[in-house]
Amino acid sequence: MDASTSFAILPSNVKQKTAFPRKINQVKTASWANNCLTGTLDVGHFSCYFVNEKIARVTVNPFGEADLTPSIAAINDTEKQAAVFTETNDHYELQFADKKLIVSKNPFQIIMKQAGKTIFQTEGLAINRDKEHQISIQSKPGTAIFGLGEKTGALNKAGSIISMWNTDVYSPHNKDTVELYQSIPFMIADTEETTYGLFYDNSHRTEFDFQSFEEMYTILAEGGQANLYVIFGEDVKEVVANYTNLTGKTPLPPKWSLGYHQSRYSYTSEEEVERIANTFKEKEIPLDCVFMDIHYMDDFRVFTFNPDTFPNGPELIARLREQNIDVVPIVDPGIKKDVNYSVYQEGIKHHYFCRKLEGAIYYGDVWPGVSAFPDFLSTTVQRWWGDLHQFYTDLGIRGIWNDMNEPSVFNESKTMDLDVVHNMDGKNVTHKEAHNLYGLYMSKATFEGLKRLVPNERPFSLTRAGYAGVQRYSAVWTGDNRSHWEHLEMSLPMIMNLGLSGVAFTGADVGGFSSDCTKEMLIRWTQAGAFLPYFRNHCVQDSIYQEPWAFGLDAEKIVKKYIEMRYTFLPYIYTEFQKTAENGLPIVRPLYMEFKEERDLIQVNDQFMLGENILVAPIVREGQVKRLVRLPKGTWFNYWTKEQVEGGDYIIADAPIDVMPIYIKAGTILPLGTSVQNTKEAQDLALEIYLDNDEASGYVYNDDGKSYQYESGKISKTAFTATFKNGEVQINGDHHGEENLQQKVTTIEVFGKKIDKITRAGI
Numbered sequence: 001m002d003a004s005t006s007f008a009i010l011p012s013n014v015k016q017k018t019a020f021p022r023k024i025n026q027v028k029t030a031s032w033a034n035n036c037l038t039g040t041l042d043v044g045h046f047s048c049y050f051v052n053e054k055i056a057r058v059t060v061n062p063f064g065e066a067d068l069t070p071s072i073a074a075i076n077d078t079e080k081q082a083a084v085f086t087e088t089n090d091h092y093e094l095q096f097a098d099k100k101l102i103v104s105k106n107p108f109q110i111i112m113k114q115a116g117k118t119i120f121q122t123e124g125l126a127i128n129r130d131k132e133h134q135i136s137i138q139s140k141p142g143t144a145i146f147g148l149g150e151k152t153g154a155l156n157k158a159g160s161i162i163s164m165w166n167t168d169v170y171s172p173h174n175k176d177t178v179e180l181y182q183s184i185p186f187m188i189a190d191t192e193e194t195t196y197g198l199f200y201d202n203s204h205r206t207e208f209d210f211q212s213f214e215e216m217y218t219i220l221a222e223g224g225q226a227n228l229y230v231i232f233g234e235d236v237k238e239v240v241a242n243y244t245n246l247t248g249k250t251p252l253p254p255k256w257s258l259g260y261h262q263s264r265y266s267y268t269s270e271e272e273v274e275r276i277a278n279t280f281k282e283k284e285i286p287l288d289c290v291f292m293d294i295h296y297m298d299d300f301r302v303f304t305f306n307p308d309t310f311p312n313g314p315e316l317i318a319r320l321r322e323q324n325i326d327v328v329p330i331v332d333p334g335i336k337k338d339v340n341y342s343v344y345q346e347g348i349k350h351h352y353f354c355r356k357l358e359g360a361i362y363y364g365d366v367w368p369g370v371s372a373f374p375d376f377l378s379t380t381v382q383r384w385w386g387d388l389h390q391f392y393t394d395l396g397i398r399g400i401w402n403d404m405n406e407p408s409v410f411n412e413s414k415t416m417d418l419d420v421v422h423n424m425d426g427k428n429v430t431h432k433e434a435h436n437l438y439g440l441y442m443s444k445a446t447f448e449g450l451k452r453l454v455p456n457e458r459p460f461s462l463t464r465a466g467y468a469g470v471q472r473y474s475a476v477w478t479g480d481n482r483s484h485w486e487h488l489e490m491s492l493p494m495i496m497n498l499g500l501s502g503v504a505f506t507g508a509d510v511g512g513f514s515s516d517c518t519k520e521m522l523i524r525w526t527q528a529g530a531f532l533p534y535f536r537n538h539c540v541q542d543s544i545y546q547e548p549w550a551f552g553l554d555a556e557k558i559v560k561k562y563i564e565m566r567y568t569f570l571p572y573i574y575t576e577f578q579k580t581a582e583n584g585l586p587i588v589r590p591l592y593m594e595f596k597e598e599r600d601l602i603q604v605n606d607q608f609m610l611g612e613n614i615l616v617a618p619i620v621r622e623g624q625v626k627r628l629v630r631l632p633k634g635t636w637f638n639y640w641t642k643e644q645v646e647g648g649d650y651i652i653a654d655a656p657i658d659v660m661p662i663y664i665k666a667g668t669i670l671p672l673g674t675s676v677q678n679t680k681e682a683q684d685l686a687l688e689i690y691l692d693n694d695e696a697s698g699y700v701y702n703d704d705g706k707s708y709q710y711e712s713g714k715i716s717k718t719a720f721t722a723t724f725k726n727g728e729v730q731i732n733g734d735h736h737g738e739e740n741l742q743q744k745v746t747t748i749e750v751f752g753k754k755i756d757k758i759t760r761a762g763i
Helices: 236-247 270-283 313-322 342-349 379-388 431-453 485-500 519-529 553-568 570-583 599-603
Strands: 027-033 036-041 045-052 055-061 084-087 091-096 099-104 109-114 117-127 133-138 144-147 161-164 186-190 195-200 206-209 216-221 226-232 289-292 326-331 363-366 369-372 399-402 420-424 427-430 460-463 475-477 608-610 614-616 626-631 635-638 644-646 649-654 662-665 668-673 685-690 695-702 716-725 728-737 745-751 757-761
Touching: 027 084, 027 091, 045 091, 045 099, 055 099, 055 236, 109 226, 117 195, 117 226, 133 226, 144 485, 186 236, 195 236, 226 236, 236 485, 270 289, 270 313, 313 326, 342 369, 379 431, 399 431, 420 431, 427 431, 431 460, 485 519, 485 608, 519 553, 553 570, 553 668, 570 608, 570 668, 570 695, 662 668, 662 685, 668 716, 685 695, 685 728, 728 745, 745 757
Parallel strands: 289 326, 326 399, 399 460, 460 475, 668 695, 685 745, 728 757
Antiparallel strands: 027 036, 036 045, 045 055, 055 226, 084 091, 091 099, 099 109, 109 117, 117 133, 133 216, 144 186, 161 206, 186 195, 195 226, 206 216, 363 369, 420 427, 608 614, 614 662, 626 649, 635 644, 635 662, 668 685, 695 716, 716 728
C-alpha cells in the first residue's frame, strides 16, 4: 500500500518505543592497572581511562568484555594517561589535572567533574534481548545541543529525536528527515554554566532522543557497546578543538578545490563539457573545475569512458587542464556484474567484494544494474581500490567525487542486506555494524590512493556518505537538495553543525540539485555559496540548466559578481583553511561560537561567521529585499557602504537583489585578492583596514597551493598590525617564510577614521 496516502497513519501503525527491560544496576568487581579502571557489572563489563587532559573514555559492554580497540574515527586515542586512582565505599575515582572521572558502585553511574563542578552524569543503562542498549544522561532544562553532523532543522537540536543511519534520501529533505547521508554521533551540550562534548563511538544505528524527557536525554544503539568519549571544554569552540584532536583535522586542501565548481547530472558528451568550459571563458566568469557525472562512463562502469559520447575523454581532460580547469569525475562503489569487465574480474579473482557468511557475493542493483560492492573495510581492498585510480591520475585528474556510498542500493531497505559480512583484516563485521562506516572507508581508500599515486600533490576527495573522522579524507556536500527556498535556508544550520562535528570542508549544491531553479533563487544561492567552504553549482538531469548565464544577462551579471567575490576573498578563505588544518575549528561557524556571552545567538540559524571576522547574512526568502540581521556586541562595518554599526541587537539591512548583507568586525585587517579567472593565477593583495579603538590586526597565509612542500616550511605567513594616531595610520607586516610566496600588497584602504596619511613597514 502507498505510504504517501493516509494509509500511513492507520491506528495500528503507531510506532511503539523500544523496550529495555533489563537494567545494569551495580559494579561487582573492579581493578586499577596500566592507567585503566576495568571491572565487572551485574550485567557485562566496563573500562575507563583518560585519553588526555581534555578527554575521558568510558566503555560498557553489557554482552561481554569491553573492547578498547580504538575505531577508525578515534585515531588519537593512543595511550592511557597516568591518572590518580582512589576508591571509597561507594565509588571509584580517577583524577587527571583538574578533571575527575567517578564510577558510582551502586547504582552504577558515570560522573565527570571539572574544577569541582559536575559536567556530565549518566542516569542509567539498560538492555534488551536483541542486544540493543540505551543509556540515559542527565540534562538541565535549557541545554542547547549542537553537532550530530548534517541533520536538517534548526541549529539547536534540543527537542529533537535524531537517528544515525546513512541513507540515500532523494525525496525532499525537511525537518523530519532524521537520517541522511552522514552519521556523526558527536554532540555538544551547552548551558550557561557548563559545556561538554560526547562522542558516542558506536557505528550501529543509534538514536539520540532530546525530546521525550525534560531532565535527561537518551541514546539508543541497535548493537555493540556503549563507547563514550566525554570531551571537556570551557565553551563550544574548545570542545570542537578537543574533539578534532581525537578524530583528526581537515587537511589543507589544494587551492583549486576552493574555487568555483560547475556540475550537472550530467553533461552528457565531450562537446557539452567543452561548450560549458568555453562559455565560462568567453564570458570571463572565473572557473576552477568541471565535474563529470555518471554519463561519462561506459554503461556506468567506473574507471571507463563511454566510447560513444566520450571517445576522446583523455584529450578532453588535457585540453581543459591547459585552460587551468580541473576535472573531477564521479566514482561510485557499485561494480557492474560483467565477466568481460576487468575491475569485476579482479574483484572476483581476489575476493575483494562483500559477501554473505556462507561465501556468496552480495549483489544489488545500482546505476550499472546488478553490481558487486568492494569490501572497503579490508586494507587490501582499500589499496586495490586506490591503485585503480591510476586510470584517472595518469590523465592529470587530481580530484574524485564519491557518491552512492551509504552504500545506496535500489531495493526496499535502500542498502545492503544487514547479514552481509565484511572482512576487517580477518575480523568478521556484519553490515549492521559496518553500514555507517562504509562511506568513510571508501573515502579513505580514495584519498590515500590519490596521495600514493601523486605523492607531492594534495588530492581532493568529495563524499556524500561518511562517519566521524571523515574530515581527514574528504570534503562533504549535503546531498540531493532541491531548488526550494526552504532548502537554501536549511543548508546553513546543516553546514554549521557539520563544522561543529569536525567536518570543516562542506557546502550544498548551489541552486538546488532537484526541481527547477529560478532566476532569483540562483542569484541568492550563489551569494551564499560564495562564502561557504565548498562552492559548487549542481543540478539533476531533468531540471532546467542553472549555469551562471542560464537566466539572462541581468542575473548573469550578479552571479558573476559573486563568483568573482569568491576569488576576491580567497586569500582570507585559504588562510582560514590553514588555521583549520592546525586547530580543527570550522571555517563557517555559528555566531554563538564566537560570541558565547550572548546566549540568544543560539537561535540565529540564517547567519554565519566566516572565520572570526566576517558575518554573512544570506537572503533565504523569495522577494526579500530587506532582512533582520542580528549583530553581536561591538562595532561592525557594512562591507558594502563601510558604514559603522553598533551591535548587540537586530538591525534592518538593505538587500536589493545584487546585495547580500556582509559585516566586518571592527579591528580586522582583511586581505583581499586581485581579480583572477582561476586559482592558478597569482593574486596580489588589497588590504582593507577596519579600525577598532584606533587599532586593527590581521593575518594571511600562502603557499604554492597544490603540493606538500608547506609541510617542510615552504610557506608565507604575514601578520599585519595597524595603529592610528594624529590622522596617520602606521601599518606593519611581520613576515615569516619564503619571500617568493609572499603576496604583494598593492592597495591599502582604512575605514573608521578620517585618514591623512598611510605609512607601511614590512609590506
